[in-house]
Amino acid sequence: MSASGGTKAIVAALGANLAIAASKFVAFAFSGSSSMLAEGVHSLADSGNQALLLVGGKKAKREATPQHPFGYGRERYIYAFLVSIVLFSIGGMFAIYEGYEKITHPHDLEHWYWPVGVLTFAIIAESFSFRTAIQESNALRGQLSWKEFVRRAKAPELPVVLLEDFGALIGLILALGGVGLSVLTGDGIWDGIGTVCIGVLLVLIALVLAAETKSLLLGEAAGIEEVKKIEDAIVDGDTVTRIIHMRTLHLGPEELLVAAKIAVAHEDTAAEVASAIDAAEARIRAAVPPTRATPPARRR
Template sequence: MSASGGSKAIIAALGANLAIAVGKFVAFIFSGSSSMLAEGVHSLADSGNQALLLLGGKKAKRAASEEHPFGYGRERYIYGFLVSIVLFTIGGVFALYEGYEKIKHPHELNDWYWPVGVLVFAIIAETLSFRTAIKESNEVRGKLSWSQFVRRAKAPELPIVLLEDLGALVGLILALFGVGAAIATGNGVWDGVGTLCIGVLLVVIAIVLAAETKSLLLGEAADPAEREKIRAALVDGDSVTRIIHMRTLHLGPEELLVAAKIAVQHDDSAADVARAIDAAEERIRTSVSSARVIYLEPDVYRPEPAAAPTAEA
């Protein structure tokens, strides 16, 4: 994922959520709807999340230092994980609490047209934001399904914005259901039910985001297709005859570490081996542009001797 593409989707979501949050809080003040309060907190939390993603992207661009020789690319993963925590605590848990309180102490809605009008506006704004996230994701996900894209994406921003926008749209529909049912029946319990459903939705999305960003924080290898490209680029059949073993690790969304022990000709001179390593590194970088940190160790391949057959008793 390009940094610019991710930033465009984040900024679109940030603008939409700030405008929606203001409208929801105004609707809550006039109507007393707990669904609107929960949705207002949700939008405010989402706005904070997008600010965190932008901050993480900025911090990740810092140059490598002696203390952090591989750079700060993983800052984006850390801030992505913080987003899942904020979404769970501020968005999900608060909505669950507010829904419980509204069911326990229901009251009729006042000025029902405020929450209905704000929800319709919010659905339109979130749809536009979601459309931008889908458009940006389609440019990088290739033939992957949406679930595969969320699981395999090395840049956390687009999957996070996608899931947040999806959660926001579904949450708005749930809020509209709760408010509509409360208006139709005159029973404020339905407003609380809608709020509880929003809380469950946000908790589920937060758990999915936490699981995915945790995997990135622990360190993920290159995608299978990229690993195959690296293997094909390493072995030229002449100076490099085979790969003895290889490891890859994402130092950040767009920076890949490649470490491999490669087999060279046993009678090559030191100068020949050095030239072979330089050429192999160049082939890797040409094949996979994100492979920026490469360590190759030359060796002579020694096949493991076959195990001696055991005598039968």
């Protein structure tokens, strides 16, 4: 993922969420709607999440040190994992609690036009943010489905923003449905039910984010297509005859470590073997640009 593409999507989402959060809290103050309170906290949590992603992206750019010789690329994964925790604890659990309170102690909505107007505005603003995330993702996902893109993406920012924006839009529709049913039926319990549904949705999204970022934190290999390109680049059929075994590991979204044990021609001299290894490394870097190749072990 290009840094500019991810940053653009994050900034767009941050601006939208801050504006939406402010409007939701105003609507809550006038109407007393639990859906609006839950949605306000949700948007505030999302704003904090986007701030975390920006911080993680900045910290990941630090140069390697003797203590961290492979750099700090994985910091982006750590901050993405923190996002899932924030979304679960602040957004999801708070909404479920608030919805339960409203169901057990329902009360009529006051000035219902405030939450309806704010939710309509929020849906429009969130749609623009979601559209930006989709455009930035389309430039990278190629022929992958959206599910495959979220699961395979090594850069966490765009999948996180995509899921957040998608969850926000569905949550806004649920909130609008809860408020609308409360107004039509005169029963405030529907507002509480809508709030609980928002909380469950956020918890599910947080669990998906946690599972995907956990996998990245543990260390993921290169994708199937990248592995094939690397294998084709290593074996030239002349000095490098085959790959005995190979391991790949993403050190960060844009840095890939490759370690390979290769077989070389029996009659080659040490100088020719060293030259073959250098040539193989150059071919790997050309085939998969974000690659850091270790000197391959050789076997005659």
